[in-house]
Amino acid sequence: MxxxxxxxxxxxxxxxxxxxxxxxxxxxxxxxxxxxxxxxxxxxxxxxxxxxxxxxxxxxxxxxxxxxxxxxxxxxxxxxxxxxxxxxxxxxxxxxxxxxxxxxxxxxxxxxxxxxxxxxxxxxxxxxxxxxxxxxxxxxxxxxxxxxxxxxxxxxxxxxxxxxxxxxxxxxxxxxxxxxxxxxxxxxxxxxxxxxxxxxxxxxxxxxxxxxxxxxxxxxxxxxxxxxxxxxxxxxxxxxxxxxxxxxxxxxxxxxxxxxxxxxxxxxxxxxxxxxxxxxxxxxxxxxxxxxxxxxxxxxxxxxxxxxxxxxxxxxxxxxxxxxxxxxxxxxxxxxxxxxxxxxxxxxxxxxxxxxxxxxxxxxxxxxxxxxxxxxxxANGGLLRRDLDMPDFRDYAVAVPRPGGSTAEATRELGKFLRDVMKRNEAHKNFRIMGPDETASNRLDAVFQETDRVWIEKRESFDESLGENGRVMEVLSEHLCQGWLEGYLLTGRHGFFSTYEAFIHIVDSMFNQHAKWLKITRDLEWRKPIASLNYLLTSHVWRQDHNGFTHQDPGFIDHVINKKADIVRVYLPADANSLLWVADHCLTTWDRINVIVAGKQPAPQWLTMEQAEKHCQAGIGVWDWASNDEDGEPDLVMACAGDVPTLEALAAVDILRKYMPELKIRVVNVVDLMTLQSHGEHPHGLTDMAFDALFTRNKPVIFAFHGYPWLIHRLTYRRANHNNIHVRGYKEEGTTTTPFDMVVLNDLDRFHLALDAIDRLPGWRNQSGSAVEYCEAKLKEHKAYVHEHGEDMPEINGWGWPYGTAARTGD
Missing domain, CATH: 3.40.50.970 (Thiamin diphosphate (ThDP)-binding fold, Pyr/PP domains)
Incomplete structure (x- = not known):
């Protein structure tokens, strides 16, 4: 024929x-x-x-x-x-x-x-x-x-x-x-x-x-x-x-x-x-x-x-x-x-x-x-939904001999995990990956070891990873990817949607409608739970330095958090092992919309898999290995959410500890953004007592955040220490520039974070002069260097966490 x-x-x-x-x-x-x-x-x-x-x-x-x-x-x-x-x-x-x-x-x-x-x-x-x-x-x-x-x-x-x-x-x-x-x-x-x-x-x-x-x-x-x-x-x-x-x-x-x-x-x-x-x-x-x-x-x-x-x-x-x-x-x-x-x-x-x-x-x-x-x-897909056959995410762990002691591309490691999710569920044909022509760009290309992109049209001999039976669906339209995935989920199957962070806004209103659908079905006993809609937002704002301002926008998570608390989740894993835990968790949930924000570029790895599990299950916690308050009352809380903000926050802590060694600093990392809300507003939210135990009731908090700063204020405005929380994040400053210059333009870099901390520690000003001089000088040096050389200073690219030999996290 x-x-x-x-x-x-x-x-x-x-x-x-x-x-x-x-x-x-x-x-x-x-x-x-x-x-x-x-x-x-x-x-x-x-x-x-x-x-x-x-x-x-x-x-x-x-x-x-x-x-x-x-x-x-x-x-x-x-x-x-x-x-x-x-x-x-x-x-x-x-x-x-x-x-x-x-x-x-x-x-x-x-x-x-x-x-x-x-x-x-x-x-x-x-x-x-x-x-x-x-x-x-x-x-x-x-x-x-x-x-x-x-x-x-x-x-x-x-x-x-x-x-x-x-x-x-x-x-x-x-x-x-x-x-x-x-x-x-x-x-x-x-x-x-x-x-x-x-x-x-x-x-x-x-x-x-x-x-x-x-x-x-x-x-x-x-x-x-x-x-x-x-x-x-x-x-x-x-x-x-x-x-x-x-x-x-x-x-x-x-x-x-x-x-x-x-x-x-x-x-x-x-x-x-x-x-x-x-x-x-x-x-x-x-x-x-x-x-x-x-x-x-x-x-x-x-x-x-x-x-x-x-x-x-x-x-x-x-x-x-x-x-x-x-x-x-x-x-x-x-x-x-x-x-x-x-x-x-x-x-x-x-x-x-x-x-x-x-x-x-x-x-x-x-x-x-x-x-x-x-x-x-x-038409009632939950009746047909069967759980995915999941590989053990621990098998994909990145070795972390000490905090920052190894480098990895988080989404590349995730791609290996998704490849095997695809493999283990091929017989059931109930899992697909959607994305607008970016699966390889987003470092998920390991999935092509197991399957192709769906392609029914003519194929040339030199085409790669195209096939009639592929399970990756790529078309340069977020609308099509979102709509296909919704139809797939609503009829009882599972999926994963990866896209550039800045362009997920194209489907803001589609997200709205799906979230409303899930909200209503929660109260309809006859509607059985469907698999969650899982977004991976990568090529994110802090590493879109090569594309420029047009590709820089972290605001989708602001939009998501407007929805009913029990429907949405937002995760900001700081490294590859944390991302693997989060992805495994999201793929096994139902009747939710999970938003994962993670970078694809090489980055320091902070937590072993065992530590990542413990930390991600809590959603938020003190990183004891980065703190020196020794379980006592800190003078300063340095908080962070997101991979690049975590890197800059830790580098700021390094500066402060070098120049102000007696300053007691507590580092708090947030994976699950919803933990910041009160427990009465979101099931993942911390009680006031638990929040105060992390952030104190009266100490300054410098918060390095992935997105727009005011979102953190929205989430924490009822907390006792809200007036002491100072947030740095994206403030609509961007261009085609170096990676570090992107954070400098938005005052999210290590030097601005350290200066912010000093400004909020009036009792320490007599001891902070050298730190201020150092940070101000480095900012000037950075600007001159990138304008002359077109790349970041070697000390920025080569920085590593200098304390300790083994990572440990608090409860």
């Missing part, structure tokens, strides 16, 4: 002919099912009583606040009903991704009709009382949101932000060979940057071992108040666009249900047949080939089947259908009457029995058991 064969385009005329042969009785039943979903969707937006209109509609039957979105919903219901038909006929697994942001009424209505909703929420039963509860709870205080939220069965994609539906779909399909993901993309959503890039995801889908994604671009022509670009594009232009992306588009267009139902049925028949053929060819040959996957462009009116006009103004097929087409239903009789006519146009007496249940012949159209899209295990 020629594995590069491109399947011929799906024949639109043949599909139309096939539509004519589809049973009209089958389509009549399916149309009634669709009407039932539409009826329940309208009822959720408007009603809080009289759910089947068994009595004339009254003002008090409607909600005082009308919230929800109708415009996209009938199209979503249409797709759902037709997917049900395929699932029942073929006994296949289909995951529904609802991209249009506020399609909540439809998703809730359909999961209610199939029975999965009432199984999870028995208080919303399949009877008249349940219908009333279903309608009242929607966008109502104490009820449910207006979008496809975590509370919605079958959902792994929340409509709180647009642009990521297709990414979640592909993430779900990777390593899920029996799954088809129907990804509905709204034409408004399709205008976003992330969604525009998402179409390239088909280049990473391997039909040998992955599932399939069926994109359905839902073109109803309008956003909130404007036409959509896709809605105004001619069919030929759209076809060329998607063929250019590598898809085989089929168009389903119209507004007459009698035509649209058989056309959609025949189209889905053709799409699923094409998917099965692509997978069969690939799995028999063992080669991915270069398939042209099918997709659907569904063109239907916005607000389809709703009121044509309201108050003489166009609604159906226009932006006025987007949210609530009829307002004032509690105060205006004409509006109430129009609503009643609209809802009765669906003929609820043909859909529901006297007891409020969906009629049996319609109920029979829904799939059964866990084949229902609302009950699909993949």
């Amino acid at each position: 020629d594995t590069n064969i491109v399947h011929s385009p799906l024949d639109g005329d043949a599909i139309k002919q096939a539509a004519q042969s589809i049973s009209s009785d089958e389509m009549t039943l399916l149309d009634r099912y669709w009407r039932a979903a539409n009826y329940l969707s309208v009822g959720q937006i408007y009603l809080m009583g009289n759910p089947l209109l068994r009595e004339p509609l009254k003002f008090e039957d409607t909600k005082p606040r009308l919230l929800g979105h109708w415009g996209t919903t009938p199209g979503l219901n249409f797709i759902y009903a037709h997917l049900n038909r395929i699932i029942v006929r073929d006994d296949c697994k289909v995951l529904y991704i609802c991209g249009p942001g506020h399609g909540g009424p439809g998703m809730v209505a359909n999961t209610y009709l199939e029975g999965s909703y009432s199984e999870i929420y028995p208080e919303v039963g399949e009877d008249l009382a349940g219908l009333k509860s279903l309608m009242k709870q929607f966008s109502f205080p104490g009820g449910i949101p207006s979008h496809a939220a975590p509370e919605t069965p079958g959902s792994i994609h929340e409509g709180g932000e647009l642009g990521y539906a297709l990414l979640h779909a592909y993430g779900a399909a990777f390593d899920n060979p029996d799954l088809v993901v129907a990804a509905v993309v709204g034409d408004g959503e399709a205008e976003t940057g992330p969604l525009a890039a998402s179409w390239f995801s088909n280049k990473f889908l391997n039909p040998v071992r992955d599932g399939a994604v069926l994109p359905i671009l839902h073109c109803n022509g309008y956003k909130i108040a404007n036409p959509t670009l896709f809605g105004r594009m001619e069919e030929g232009e759209l076809r060329s666009l998607f063929e250019g992306y590598g898809y085989d588009p089929i168009f389903v267009s119209g507004d007459d249900p009698a035509v649209m139902h058989p056309l959609m049925a025949a189209t889905l028949d053709a799409c699923f047949a094409r998917i099965r053929q692509i997978q069969k060819d690939a799995r028999e040959s063992g080669k991915a080939g270069e398939p042209r996957w099918p997709m659907i462009v569904l063109k239907s009116p916005k607000g389809w089947t709703g009121p044509k006009e309201v108050n003489g103004k166009k609604v159906e097929g226009f932006w006025r259908a987007h949210q609530v087409p009829i307002t004032d239903t509690r105060t205006k009789a004409d509006s109430l009457k129009l609503l009643e006519e609209w809802m009765k146009s669906y003929h609820p007496e043909e859909l529901f029995g006297e007891d409020g249940r969906l009629l049996p012949e319609l109920k029979a159209l829904a799939p059964k058991g866990d084949k229902r899209m609302g009950a699909l295990p993949e």
Whole structure:
């Protein structure tokens, strides 16, 4: 077989002919099912009583606040009903991704009709009382949101932000060979940057071992108040666009249900047949080939089947259908009457029995058991999650004969560990690494000893580490990496996302949405825990001296800490052994977002593996080997968090001890940033007593911090000694310069730290003159040296911790 064969385009005329042969009785039943979903969707937006209109509609039957979105919903219901038909006929697994942001009424209505909703929420039963509860709870205080939220069965994609539906779909399909993901993309959503890039995801889908994604671009022509670009594009232009992306588009267009139902049925028949053929060819040959996957462009009116006009103004097929087409239903009789006519146009007496249940012949159209899209295990990924088979991180330990006595690249050591995580879990195919073209740049390239980068497209003979079966996913888009990983995690698998620290901000809002999803699912017993989302931020601010100011920004951790305390963790390991412990820990957690910040450049190593374990488990502690307070009361606390700040803090301690040998200094290192918060605000936070034991209640604290200084003040403002805490960190000073000059520009260097300490020790000024002179002279010498030689002074590059021969840490 020629594995590069491109399947011929799906024949639109043949599909139309096939539509004519589809049973009209089958389509009549399916149309009634669709009407039932539409009826329940309208009822959720408007009603809080009289759910089947068994009595004339009254003002008090409607909600005082009308919230929800109708415009996209009938199209979503249409797709759902037709997917049900395929699932029942073929006994296949289909995951529904609802991209249009506020399609909540439809998703809730359909999961209610199939029975999965009432199984999870028995208080919303399949009877008249349940219908009333279903309608009242929607966008109502104490009820449910207006979008496809975590509370919605079958959902792994929340409509709180647009642009990521297709990414979640592909993430779900990777390593899920029996799954088809129907990804509905709204034409408004399709205008976003992330969604525009998402179409390239088909280049990473391997039909040998992955599932399939069926994109359905839902073109109803309008956003909130404007036409959509896709809605105004001619069919030929759209076809060329998607063929250019590598898809085989089929168009389903119209507004007459009698035509649209058989056309959609025949189209889905053709799409699923094409998917099965692509997978069969690939799995028999063992080669991915270069398939042209099918997709659907569904063109239907916005607000389809709703009121044509309201108050003489166009609604159906226009932006006025987007949210609530009829307002004032509690105060205006004409509006109430129009609503009643609209809802009765669906003929609820043909859909529901006297007891409020969906009629049996319609109920029979829904799939059964866990084949229902609302009950699909993949949509509740924690049901499928299995722990990773982890190697022993201790086996990768860097030898540290004494503090600073060896040098290593922390992330390079981590790469060896991740390589073996990949190896031990290859059989389960449940672990992937994501990154924007930076796995090797970030020194994780040991993983390529075990696997390749995923690459389905053409490969040249001189390409390196590219393969169809690779498990490292690289594309120059943080959006794609994040979205794929979320979809992968939400369907029960594990992953790791490595990127440059400065550019993780690109996915700030995606992080927001995932954190909110996790926060809500914590309170949903039926949602089982999923693996944590793990970030490694490297090539960080203090070693982006070669790229310059554009690549220097440590502020993502500020953004992260705004989230609910039990969801987020931030780790700043100071060396390779600490990083190995942290990575192992993060990969074995669930329902969290873990942010690890670690450098990739050669750096001194401080702790043996045994010491790193003890220190990282506590998250914070005194480094006795660097301190000389001898378990007594210190005169000064030198604190540090992050690899470069730790180096500079220790070098500052060296200066102070040389020039002020009687000064008692305590060195406190922070790995887990959340320990600085009070115990009442974060589960990892120190009690006040424990915090005071480390930082004292009245001694000066000089804190060398990886990020923006005010974050430390945010975390510690309630502590007794907060007024004595002075923080040095990044203050938006940067350029292309030497590594040490970067810390000097931001006053984080050893000389500024020592001077800061002296400034806060008024009782020691008579003994500090030589130290001040030394530091000020060295700063001048540094500036002149780097400007002349273009590199740091040898004494900076060659500095090492001069005290002691064996590292030890405090409890």
